[in-house]
Each structure stands twice: as C-alpha cells, then as structure tokens.
Amino acid sequence: MVELKQAVKTYKDFQLSVDMNIPEGNITGIVGRNGAGKSTVIKAILGLINLDEGQVNVFGDDIKKIKPKDKAKLGVALAEGGFCVNFTVKDICKVLKNTYDDFDANAFMEECRKLDLPFDKKLSEFSTGMKAKIKVLIAISHNAKLLVLDEPTAGLDVVARNEVLDMLRVYMERKPDASILISSHISSDLEGICDDIYMIKDGKIIIHEDTDIILSKYAVLKVSSVVYDKLDKTYILKSKKQDYGFVCLTNEKQFYLENYPEIIIENGNIDDLIIMMTEGE
C-alpha cells in the first residue's frame, strides 16, 4: 500500500533517511520523540515535501505522479492544519461533498451528531477533543483506502482518546482491506491498535517490530552493578546507568527469565522502548 524506498530528505540541521512498508489491511504506528522525524515521514508519504533521494510509492505509484482519483483514496488528519477555523461542520460537509465522490453527507452529519459535534459552531470554538474527532471523522468520511493520521490523539483525555481510537477500530472492521499509518506520542494508543510499530530517532528507523512481539518478547531488566557485570549481554539492546545499578532493554525476555530468575524483569512496552532506545547506550 505504501513503500518508502531509501527516502532521504535533508534540512539544515536534520536528515531523514528511511525505508518503510505498510501492507494492505495493516495498522502501522510510528513513534519517536519530538523532532525525531515522524511528521517528515508523513509529509513524504503525502507528497508534501520533495525528497532529495529515494522514492515514495502509494497504491503502487510514485506519490509525485499520483492521480487525483487515487488521491481520493487517501484520508488524512494532520497534526497541524485542517479546515479554516471559521468553518462550521456544515461548511466542512459542503466542501467534502464537492470534493469526494464517495462522501456521504447524511452519514457524515449523523456521525457528527453521534459524537456531539455542533453543526453551527465555528471550529475555533471547538474543544481539543471535538477538533480531534472532526479531523478523524473527515479522514474516514469518504471510504479512504489509506488513512494517514499524524498525532490524532495529542492533547486528549483518556475518554476522548478512546473515542478516537474506537472510530478507527470500527473503520477497520468496516473496511478490512484499508491501511492506517498513525503517529503518536502516547504509546498505549499504539499498543492497543497497531499491528506493527516503527520507531524513529534522528530521522532514522531504529526499530521495526510487530506490536505483539514488543509486548511479548521485549522486557526491561533492572540489575545491580555486580549482576550487570556478570550478565550475558548477547540479547541486551540498550543499557542505562541508574543509582541502583543498570536498567537494560532486551528483545529476548524468555532467555533472561530462564537464566536469571533472581533479577527483576518487567514486561516491555513502547514507552520503555522509546526511553531505552533514545537514552540508553
């Protein structure tokens, strides 16, 4: 569905250099700290920046040569940017109706009603949660085959986040052949919805793994300095010095469970992965 082949984009003090693949029917997450390059990847996929090297293929074609009829299969929610803040839901509905052949105005308005989005209120008067919901609703309003969502849950409380994620789950049930690329700072969002996760640091992919594997095989070991010195480090990806000793990230939890029953082993999650991969050595 989406393929980034040796995509390189160089800015004054930053270089993005990535290879990625998003298969059909997949929900792919992209995580990383601020400035790691998540939004640049999304812009590259959407053809919003010109690459210095490499290529981005979407639906099998170079994004630079994508035809409007194929672009209509994209559903997009950008972290920054969307409709004019003076617009109301009714205005948005009119624009989308005149933009996408597959847009169903009645269904859109019905969804807005279900989500308690006021029809005549300006977007500038919407709460953060309402803004996030309308952005995602716009992205899924025209039966897109590929949803590209940049930080769709940023700044939302837990209830609003779940509502947004539920919208995506329902969408995937309705359109199982669709794919989603979602970037987020909130790892629990990605753990709960993504099939695989790319982790990006300084413009480069440092980990690409299935979410199930991250949750089942990755772990954090907490050991004293003495134990750390004796520890078999074959499967230690990163270590970080702490007051009490060391904290280590492994991708072979079972190995340490079997061979070091005395040490503290905590199940891995994406937060640990981000912290250890960016701060560990």
Added chain:
Amino acid sequence: MKGLLTKDFSITMKRKSYILLITAISMLLMLTGQSNAFVVGYLTSIAVVLCINTISNDKNDNSMAFFMTFPVSKREYVLSKYIMAGCGTACSWVIGCIMELVYACIKGNLVGFASDIYGLLLIIFLGAVFGAIFIPIYLKFDNEQIKMIMLIIFGGIALISVAAAVLIDFLEKIVPFNTMELHFNLSEAAVLALILLIIAIMVIISYVTSCHIMEKKEF
C-alpha cells in the same frame, strides 16, 4: 477543484460585514460625485484582493498542506485561485455597474453612464491585472512579507502616478502636445483589443509562474 472553490467561496462569504462595508463606501463615493470608473474600480480591486486573500487564509490556518491531500493537483489549486479572482472581478464589476446604472436612472443621466462604458470595461482588466500580479506573490511569500510587498506596490503605484502627472504637465509646457494623441489614432475597439492581448499574456505568464511556485513549494 469544485471542493476548493466551495471552500474559497465559503471563506469569502464569512466576511459578509466587510463586503457590506466596502459596498457602502462605494455607494458613498458614488453619491459624492466620484466618476463611475473610480467607484467600480474601487469595488472591483477590493473584491479581487478579498478573493486572492483566501490564499492567506489557507496559510494562516496551515490549511494549504491539508488541501494538498485532496484529490486535486497543485495546478488545480492554482487554477482555483485564478477562477476565484475572475469571479470576484466579474461579480463586483456587475454590482458596481448596476449601482451606477440605478443612480444614473434616478438622476436621469443615462447618457453620462453610457459615455463611461469604455472606462468601465477597462476596470475588468484592472481586476485581471491585480490577479495576475498578486496571486504569485501571495503563493510565494508568507503573510508578513505580503503586507510589506503590498505596501511597496501600492506606494510605488502612487509615486509613479504622481511622477507621471508631473512629467506630463511639464512636457506639455515645453512641448505643446495633446496627451490624447498618445492613443496613436487607434480606435477604442483596437485599443481595447490591444489591452486585452497584453493582459491575456500577463495572466498566462502569471499562471505559469504560480504553478512553478506551487510545484517547488513544500509544506
């Protein structure tokens, strides 16, 4: 592109109070005895800038990147702005002319209105010139830079106008000739056709430049 035009039309209509204010000022100018061409020209130029200003709106809300994900090409986006400018010119010109016509009827001066038709037609070209100049500028520069450029352009136009008037006045004193001879004895229709050709070339160059700017633009 229909979606983009709907969006721009909706944005423009959000400024109803501004549009009404400009129309009221135009009426006031008309009632104070300003020429037909001046009143219609004022209305048209403001309307064109209002339409082109939708580009600024797109930048303000960081919407341009989002609209580039719509099923339209960058060229279609550019074209939509020229269509908006064209519609703005046409609508404001028609409204201005109707206002003048009604006022002429009330005053019983239809002959005076008819004699101004040539000048009024030239106002349409003014709208086209504004569009041709400002659309690439609005696309190329950020909103703060645009304010400065607009100030320079309008200041430059004012300065050139004053300088030209002074120069003509001076030349007429030392070399007695009628400025109307500058029409080179061409008929009004021929002059109109010539202006039309020059403006068509301007608009084409402007459109190609705007497309080039958009192709290079990153979001």
